[in-house]
């Protein structure tokens with residue numbers, strides 16, 4: 001069974017890496033709903049696909065995300081706590097990796113900047129310029145490296161790790177739910 005992603009239908013828009021790996025958690029609409037719910041902006045009530053828990057419109061006959069027929073599997077009126085918890089874990093794993101790599105980038109700028117200023121003879125004799133150069137390296141390099149390492153490597157690795165845990169949780173959930 002293949003699950004189409006909503007992002008497939010938005011050409012040109014920058015999207016995070018989402019593999020089509022057979023696990024229907026999480027559709028963008030479900031993710032938006034759960035984020036709003038965990039922030040207390042929305043109640044965990046409504047009509048959700050009985051399979052993948054994507055929010056459904058009142059007249060939906062099929063889930064727009066996993067294509068489940070509502071006649072085969074009735075919609076549910078709340079997202080199970082276990083699924084909310086899976087998303088919470090996924091996002092916390094992702095943000096740990098993004099932040100970890102961002103700090104690594106900052107650390108490289110801090111240490112690399114000191115090293116650079118120390119090895120260039122001109123800076124040894126010109127403390128003002130050395131300070132200015134170091135400040136610039138921290139400001140530009142620190143920000144750039146943190147953004148690049150966190151936003152690229154941290155995001156990618158974090159997503160892969162979190163995704164694996166989500167897929168394992170989904171498999172367990174299916175066994176518990178459907179036997």
Ligand SMILES: [Zn+2]
Nearest residue numbers: 049052063066
């Ligand atoms: Zn669905």
